[in-house]
Amino acid sequence: MSNTSQFQQIASNLPNLAHLFRWFNRGRHLNRISEPVLWEELERNLDDYVAIFTALGFDLRLDGRGFAWFHQDDGSSNTNKATRQLALLFMVIFDTQADAGIPLMKFEHWRIDQTLLTTVFEQHQDLLEAEELDLSGLVSLMRTAENFGFARYDGGAWQLLPAVCRYLDHYEELASQVDQDEDVSWAGDQDDEDNSL
Amino acid sequence: MSSDYGFQQLVLLNSAGYERAELPLDESVSLIAPNNTGKTSLINALQYLLIIDKRHLDFGAHDKDKARRFYFPSNSSYILLEVTLPESGSVVLGCVGKGFSHDYAYFAYRGPLKIEEYRLDNGKLVTQPQLLEQLAQHGRTANFYSSTEFAEMVYGGARKQGQTSSEFTVFRLENRKDANAYRQVLTRTLRLDKLSSGEVKRHLLQIFSRQLPDSVVDFKQEWDKAFAEVNQDREQYRSARNQQTLIDELERQQEERLAIRGRIIARRPLIDDGLERWQNHYQTESKNLQHQHDKLQEQEADLLERDREQTRRQSELNQQLEALNKDEHRRRELENRLALINERSQLEQQLASTITERNRHIALLDNACGQPAPAIEHQLRRENQELSNLRKEQETLSDNLYLTLKQQISAEQLSILNRGLNRQLLTLPPGDYQLESQQLLQWLQDMPEDWFELPGLNLSVANQAPQYEQRSEKEVAQLIEDCRGRLRQLQEQKAATEQLDTQKKRTEELEQEVKSLEKDLEQFDELAQLQKSCPDRLKAMEAAKQELAEIEHAQKQAGALQQAFREQIQEVANQRQALDAEHQEIDGIRQNRGDTDDQFNWLADLPHTPWVGDPVLPLDQLAKTLRDYQRDCYQLKELDRELHHQRITLHSGGLTKFQYAPSPEEEIRLMVEFRHHLVREAEALEKKARSAVVTVTASLRDLRGNLQSFENAMHEFNRLISRRKLSDLKVFRIQPVHENHLVEAIDLLIQTAEKVESGESFELFNQSSVLDDRQLDYARQLLIDEGSARHGLKVADLFRLTFELAKENQDVESFDDIDSAASNGTVLMAKLVTGLAMLHLMQDKRRSVQALCYLDEALALDAANQRSLIKTASEFGFALMFASPSPLITAHYCVPIQQMSNGKNHISRKHWQILQPLETVEA
């Protein structure tokens, strides 16, 4: 049996294949809580999907915390900028919440509304303005996050999705590196890592 | 720990490139051969006997058809397994090629397995068609089985007739349902390097599923079911609340209707009875009143009669009194007038003397007679006039106007003037007139005969006598003498008459006086009479006055009496009128009763408020009661209409809850009751909503409970696989990790339900309804979405398995995928241990039959791990077989594969090498 016909057979059993492929290929993350149906489909046929995507040259990764994405080693410069800005966005949001004494692990329950974003902006104005971001820029960045599957807009506010864990993991890693080497600034390291998105 | 029972040996004859292969399975084996010789093929042969189900056979890259040709090239190709079982001792499970189309057939018999028994006398292997016969010759009762029968036999399922139970049951499972899972895991033990995390999870779930009720929660359905009633009730509650005023009105009208019905029911017989009695009553009463009326009128007439009598008497008395008064008055008047006369004789004397005097005068007068004085006077004046005229005529006798005219004008013309002018004018003397004869003649000539014309005045003189006639001197003187004689006579007469009058007057005076005296005398007598009757009169007057006063009093009383009578008569008349009016009204209503509708006949069967009014109906109340009754009847019909309308309005307003009440009345009652208990209903609704939450969460609780059970089972499982150290791992366990968002959502709902149950969060639910809580709603939606994506939630959806590993002195790390968790060897070991543990869990622990576990590419493990693995496998009831190009000294047997010159492989008992520690051998 040839590979091609094998794939054809597999693909015919995957009605959402094209949809999922477009989804992931746009750099978008699939979150179980926001897309339970797609997720279930993906999970149920994971081996097949992995096989097909791998054959197509994509690296589908599935995180047990409930999100999946196409892992890329080389990002376009566009993606680079976006990821860098998103990293900044999540960093300032998490920082703000941490200051407010809110446990970070429950980030899925936060309501990220205009009020919160305003607070975030006020508290990190210098940092954000250095990236040429104003409050409305922050808002449009949230939309970018939405497009990449890091957040969803619901009931007048954004909700962060589990995919944000990728950033959280990354911050933790940086933090441990900083522990080891005081001189390394997290921003400097960020580029290498974020290419993966 | 090796078992007394279990796999003994595997024999391949004419299969998989082996001319013959004998492989010990009772202890660990190291199968040795160069690559691409047939190690894997040998062990895979077991699949036909142990996996059986064609769908589950797995030969890696070789597809199943190819494998069949490979394993069953002829009808004398055999795969044989000898197993010792506690129930039946040695048994042989076999699979023989049918030659034709490389199919194969299953057979079994009580062993032991002796290869010679398969060899015909000519040294050739027996073919499938002769197999049973051949075996029978050796005293073996073998049977062919279909793959299904065979599978059921091996896994302790249904038995063929005549077989003792579990004669050929190799694997006795704790639970029959595990057979499939067991076979799958078993398949994997042949290729454990392929065991994936997903499979581990799936198998573990399957293994533990007997502890977990097979529950799938369709959360949306559960939720909808639980809240359907709540939502319905809430709709009803809302519509009732919105229509409160309408329901209040409904209640008022219904109460009115009930009261009216009660009244009508109570009054109807009273009224029927009353109407019957009325006619009689009316007639009696009417007659009675008529009688009264007549009697009163009679009495009044009597009174009137008496009154008239009295009036008459009164006027009589008044007249009497007046007369008496007049008499009295007369008496006093006469007393005054006759005050100076004391005796009657006084008056009598005066009268007598006066009469005498009078009579003397009367005698005087009788002598004197003639004309009365005035007439004489008149004649005197006429005679004097005549005398004067005659004297004038005498003077003008010679020359007067008549004479002059007689000379100048014709006698005719003179006649005109003599008839037109008077005598005195015609006798005027010449000085007293001027005559212009010509003019006069002219004038007279112009005048018609017998006409006397003056300017502006024409007088007819035709019938006038001539005024003047010329007399002679003598005649005239004679006339004058005559006249003078008459005058003297007249004057004497006059004087005599004057004397007579005076006498007459005196006589008259005397006459008067007589009369006056006579009258006085009369009056005197009258007075005397009056004076005499005075006391009687006074008494009579007194009596009359008394009687008058009495009459007046009586009349006054009679007036009052009459007034009373009149009032009484009026009263009776009024009563009659009222009675008639009443009768008319009653009759009118009787003719047109408002209770003729059908419903009034069964009104008593309808709900009503009993009437507590007077149970008797006096006739005088009949009309009023009838009126009220009539009004009630009409109002009842009106209320029926209105209530019907109201009910429909309420329905369209959404209050349909009681639509199916047995009757509209009952529905109204229920609506009203509902409205009165709205506060309670709200509470009940809240309670219901809460209990709905509780109900909904009951299934979630089961799910959550199952997750907990699974976690407990996993804990046990981890203990099992951690009994022996794996490689250099301090920790190796398979950890269920919650799908947090789901478990949290479930926990939130469960907690809420618990609070609801314990009533702890009363305030929370008082504030906002259970259904409106945002977080709850989020949790609910999440479970609904996830549930619908997965066609219901299962325990398996609530967690994922991670593999947690830690080496000495290192932190525990967790991995989603076991393959990435550690080095190849370690992962291999981990998988093997996990697989074995799973198989162990499935087996009936009371009956240990040692099976086989195969580890390909065994060189990845170091000796220590090999030993550890052999021990672990043995503990789980498996003999471990390693396949590798070079021997593993940790195994009990070393079995090399001989390659024959004909290209066939060969393993014979003779080649088996048993490895033992030197000490043991020496000992």
Ligand SMILES: Nc1ncnc2c1ncn2[C@@H]1O[C@H](COP(=O)(O)OP(=O)(O)OP(=O)(O)O)[C@@H](O)[C@H]1O
């Ligand atoms: N199911 C099968 N159907 C057909 N041919 C098979 C099957 N299994 C094995 N073979 C063939 O048998 C030969 C021996 O292969 P096998 O995998 O048994 O070797 P091996 O001794 O396990 O080698 P290695 O040490 O490389 O694993 C090969 O030529 C292979 O193609």
Ligand SMILES: [Mg+2]
């Ligand atoms: Mg092999």
